[in-house]
Amino acid sequence: MPPLIQTSAGLAQAAERLASGSGPIAIDTERASGFRYSGRAYLIQLRRAGAGTLLVDPIPIDDLAPLRAALTGPEWILHAASQDLPCLAELELHPASLFDTELAARLCDFEKVGLASITEQLLGFRLEKQHSAADWSSRPLPHDWLVYAALDVELLLELRGKLAAELAEQGKTAWAEAEFEHVRTAGPPKPRKEPWRRTSGIHKVRGAKALSRVRAVWEARDDLARKLDRAPGKVLPDAAIVEAAVNDPTDFAELMSLPGFRRRGGRTNARLWLAALAEARKL
Secondary structure (H helix, E strand, O other), X not given: OOOEEOOHHXXXXXXXXXXXXXXXXXXXXXXXXXXXXXXXXXXXXXXXXXXXXXXXXXXXXXXXXHHHHHHOOOOEEEOOHHHHHHHHHHOOOOOOOEEEHHHHHHHOOOOOOOHHHHHHHHHOOOOOOOOOOOOOOOOOOOHHHHHHHHHHHHOHHHHHHHHHHHHHHOOOHHHHHHHHHHHHHOOOOOOOOOHHHHOOXXXXXXXHHHHHHHXXXXXXXXXXXXXXXXXXXXXXXXXXXXXXXXXXXXXXXXXXXXXXXXXXXXXXXXXXXXXXXXXXXXX
């Protein structure tokens, strides 16, 4: 189990090890999407032949320049790269070339393309996935979480070799390379139009005025969640937004009569939700 790198001095040494290795570099990240508004990386896992596995905590390290230099040039191996590349780009970490093991498995017509599934199919190892939904923004990171995270890159180098051979056997190497390049250069996804319409349970809301209340409370929640860097559902659940849209409470007592607002976020920010509903009535 490699030590967690949390200092600039430790990162400099790790970057030297990484640069002295050979071949492609396996990379993964851990985010806290179910707990935080942002999609930032709270842990970076790396592995390269001759360098071993490295675990980097980017939060306390001011300058990732040594890591950036070590990662410039070699091919990156990621699983479901489109999920990790945006948070790596936030840290100014960009691949020169890419091999996406999930995409390769799809192109090879594997029925199941999750990392655990294809690792078991091709390499015979079963990965533990019990910490995939953990709050990686919490500190300190428990030892068993770090073990789980390290395993996500432990076999990526071998997995790439198996999948590359399978692509070659199926005559799909050039096709895969073109798809990998598309993922590498695609950039961040475009913002969804009217994302408030994806509120869970919105099918229960009828009429334009009620929908305007969904939008008003959703936008108020989104703005607050962004400021707090908390997942919107942790600030106020979707069910509460739907309750407010259907019932249109006009004061604190009416708002608190709705089950979804009795939790801390609903009560603490009651003035915000009531103000949003009041603005919706003006439309």
